[in-house]
Amino acid sequence: MDLNPTDEQHQLIDAYAALYAKESTGERVRAAEPGGFDPALWGRLVETGVLEMAVGESSGGWGASLLDLGLVAEQHGRHLGSAPLVEAQAAARLLARAGGDGARALLARALSGEELVTLALHAPRGGTLRLVPGGAVADRVVFLDGDRLLQTAARGSVTPAANLGALPVADVALGGGPGGGAEELCSGPEAAAAFESALDDWLALMAGALSGLAGRALEIGVEYVKERHAFGVPIGSFQALAHGLADAATAVDGSLLLSREAAWAAAEEPGRARELAAAAFGFAAEAARQASYRSLHYHGGYGFMMEYDIQLYYRRAKAWPAQFGEPDLAYARAAAARLSRGEG
Amino acid sequence: MDFRLGERSDAFRREVRAFLDEALTKEVRDQIHATGVHHNWEFHRALVERGWLAPGWPVEDGGQGRDPMEMIALSEELQKAGAPTYGVGTTLMVANVVRHLGTEEQKRRFVAPALRGEIIIVLGFTEPESGSDVAAAQTRAVRDGDEWVVNGQKMFTTNAQEADYAFMLTRTNPDVAKHKGLTTFLVPLRQEGVEIRPVFTLSGERTNLTFYNDVRVDDSLRIGEVDGGWDVMTLILTFERSGAHGGWSIALLEAMERWATTDAGDGVPADDPGVLARLGRAAAENEVSTLLARRSAWVQQSGRLPGVEGSMAKLFASEALTRQAGDFIDLLGPDGIVSQGDPTAPAGGAADYAFRFALGTTTYGGTSEVQRNVIAQRGLGLPRPR
Numbered sequence: 001m002d003l004n005p006t007d008e009q010h011q012l013i014d015a016y017a018a019l020y021a022k023e024s025t026g027e028r029v030r031a032a033e034p035g036g037f038d039p040a041l042w043g044r045l046v047e048t049g050v051l052e053m054a055v056g057e058s059s060g061g062w063g064a065s066l067l068d069l070g071l072v073a074e075q076h077g078r079h080l081g082s083a084p085l086v087e088a089q090a091a092a093r094l095l096a097r098a099g100g101d102g103a104r105a106l107l108a109r110a111l112s113g114e115e116l117v118t119l120a121l122h123a124p125r126g127g128t129l130r131l132v133p134g135g136a137v138a139d140r141v142v143f144l145d146g147d148r149l150l151q152t153a154a155r156g157s158v159t160p161a162a163n164l165g166a167l168p169v170a171d172v173a174l175g176g177g178p179g180g181g182a183e184e185l186c187s188g189p190e191a192a193a194a195f196e197s198a199l200d201d202w203l204a205l206m207a208g209a210l211s212g213l214a215g216r217a218l219e220i221g222v223e224y225v226k227e228r229h230a231f232g233v234p235i236g237s238f239q240a241l242a243h244g245l246a247d248a249a250t251a252v253d254g255s256l257l258l259s260r261e262a263a264w265a266a267a268e269e270p271g272r273a274r275e276l277a278a279a280a281f282g283f284a285a286e287a288a289r290q291a292s293y294r295s296l297h298y299h300g301g302y303g304f305m306m307e308y309d310i311q312l313y314y315r316r317a318k319a320w321p322a323q324f325g326e327p328d329l330a331y332a333r334a335a336a337a338r339l340s341r342g343e344g
Numbered sequence: 345m346d347f348r349l350g351e352r353s354d355a356f357r358r359e360v361r362a363f364l365d366e367a368l369t370k371e372v373r374d375q376i377h378a379t380g381v382h383h384n385w386e387f388h389r390a391l392v393e394r395g396w397l398a399p400g401w402p403v404e405d406g407g408q409g410r411d412p413m414e415m416i417a418l419s420e421e422l423q424k425a426g427a428p429t430y431g432v433g434t435t436l437m438v439a440n441v442v443r444h445l446g447t448e449e450q451k452r453r454f455v456a457p458a459l460r461g462e463i464i465i466v467l468g469f470t471e472p473e474s475g476s477d478v479a480a481a482q483t484r485a486v487r488d489g490d491e492w493v494v495n496g497q498k499m500f501t502t503n504a505q506e507a508d509y510a511f512m513l514t515r516t517n518p519d520v521a522k523h524k525g526l527t528t529f530l531v532p533l534r535q536e537g538v539e540i541r542p543v544f545t546l547s548g549e550r551t552n553l554t555f556y557n558d559v560r561v562d563d564s565l566r567i568g569e570v571d572g573g574w575d576v577m578t579l580i581l582t583f584e585r586s587g588a589h590g591g592w593s594i595a596l597l598e599a600m601e602r603w604a605t606t607d608a609g610d611g612v613p614a615d616d617p618g619v620l621a622r623l624g625r626a627a628a629e630n631e632v633s634t635l636l637a638r639r640s641a642w643v644q645q646s647g648r649l650p651g652v653e654g655s656m657a658k659l660f661a662s663e664a665l666t667r668q669a670g671d672f673i674d675l676l677g678p679d680g681i682v683s684q685g686d687p688t689a690p691a692g693g694a695a696d697y698a699f700r701f702a703l704g705t706t707t708y709g710g711t712s713e714v715q716r717n718v719i720a721q722r723g724l725g726l727p728r729p730r
């Protein structure tokens with residue numbers, strides 16, 4: 001076991017920590033609200049190769065591991081990146097996995113930066129893809145309908161929705177007819193399996209992002225309770241607060257370890273990848289909620305003010321994972337994966 | 345980054361599993377259940393035969409030189425299997441202290457026989473009036489020539505009825521700050537003046553209340569300096585928080601997963617997404633417990649003492665077990681309260697047993713509140729309460 005990042009991973013972490021520190025400051029995050037998209041940040045991310053990183057060399061990428069992507073996602077979460085990074089990477093990996101001419105051509109356009117391609121986490125209902133992550137700013141959406149993997153243009157038919165996390169989510173209306181005017185990329189059990197793997201990727205990477213978010217939210221709370229005095233002492237000396245933060249710190253460490261293990265397992269222990277990705281997501285969603293809630297609450301009235309950064313974390317901690325669904329949905333997915341492996 | 349424990353650890357784990365399949369017989373399990381005593385001499389001697397009482401110690405000290413990754417595998421497997429290791433655990437914890445702080449004569453007298461499985465040593469820290477505030481111990485030891493005279497009471501002296509010695513924290517100087525007047529001794533239990541009274545606990549485990557009335561202890565049985573007992577305690581409390589903590593939860597979940605995948609007439613419970621969600625939440629927590637404990641082992645391997653990491657591992661796993669046990673009784677419905685041993689108990693009565701057992705784990709080795717203090721002050725750098 002070695003929990004230290006390798007030298008290359010250290011470089012990767014440092015590089016993206018520096019990029020986000022410059023391109024995703026509190027001011028920039030606020031300026032991107034309520035639409036939730038910072039084109040300059042996204043431009044820098046694409047320039048540094050966040051999409052090429054996500055797919056293998058045979059698909060025109062660099063073939064970084066999911067763990068490497070997870071380390072970048074942690075920085076994305078720490079700095080509340082206003083860009084659909086995780087869904088764009090999951091979509092790129094899905095297109096690479098799907099193969100076929102249509103998928104290859106779309107992947108090439110995504111990698112060149114010509115089109116922003118995102119992933120719908122849920123099947124269409126009543127001719128609409130509801131609240132597609134990144135849907136408000138994407139050019140194309142990849143989605144599964146039954147056992148058909150499809151892609152559709154997102155421009156012109158999208159309705160962004162104001163939301164808790166200032167996320168660039170939008171409803172994407174499909175046209176009439178079978179498939180809703182969308183292009184079929186592939187179909188059958190392989191298409192459904194490829195989509196399920198894309199969900200695993202999204203869940204594992206979102207777990208990394210939420211772990212990063214939770215870690216920073218905790219730091220903000222810890223810094224505040226050391227500075228703020230009440231009754232003549234720093235409020236961090238009160239056990240009622242200290243114990244709440246100790247529990248949050250334990251959950252944050254657990255979340256970080258589990259999300260890294262889940263991303264690591266994608267390549268190194270594929271038999272557990274689905275279980276771990278879903279478990280990591282559920283746990284990270286709750287850790288992020290716990291850390292951001294406690295940190296905000298321990299700010300007292302200030303936490304309720306828009307001026308303090310902690311509210312930015314508190315809102316996203318709930319909104320980011322809600323795009324998939326409640327933690328229990330992920331926990332059920334983890335249990336189903338365990339039981340179908342015959343464990344237990 | 346690599347989450348594998350490594351080839352050596354995996355190979356050792358396989359050996360341990362094969363050993364447990366053989367040594368942890370139904371008779372041993374039944375005896376634990378019937379008596380509440382988590383020590384079994386036959387099992388203890390089987391561990392001795394393998395050299396597995398202290399396999400993590402260097403070979404020259406009587407160990408096998410196994411690394412922390414092998415040791416965490418051993419600890420995980422013993423715990424998951426419910427092996428009776430309380431006696432082994434306390435004996436080795438104390439032997440380890442003697443190995444680090446004892447005289448050469450003490451090492452010959454206690455460490456070697458402990459490793460040969462000839463003696464059992466139990467812990468005598470907690471008293472009726474002091475638990476988490478361990479330095480508040482009031483049991484007195486007064487010097488009388490080459491001997492000390494001990495008077496007082498100890499609580500939760502588990503396995504005292506099986507043991508040869510209690511490793512006891514005593515007050516030798518009542519006139520200085522409480523941490524500065526403590527001394528530790530190995531007090532022979534089979535002598536006049538020692539009274540052992542059984543105490544039964546929520547999960548059926550037997551522990552003891554022990555009384556010491558003018559018990560004479562030779563100065564050669566003193567471990568560490570006179571009034572230097574706090575240094576000894578700091579070391580032993582770190583040992584107590586290392587190792588696996590999630591094994592009981594893993595065993596509980598396995599029992600619940602067997603229940604959930606079996607059709608007892610009303611269909612297969614696992615077909616219900618609500619059932620799956622509860623199993624999955626426990627699985628996620630158990631993975632976190634495992635990772636936090638393995639991180640502590642990794643920190644040790646890197647040559648540091650896992651203080652905050654150990655507290656996090658112990659806190660998280662014991663609180664998770666407590667939560668899960670209650671949740672699984674709810675999940676099982678009215679049947680959930682049927683106890684282990686009753687033929688109609690679902691999941692072998694695992695939920696009822698865990699619901700009782702869990703409340704011990706949130707207390708021994710430092711309560712959850714003590715662990716939170718450690719995390720807040722040493723981990724997060726928060727100021728101490730005034």
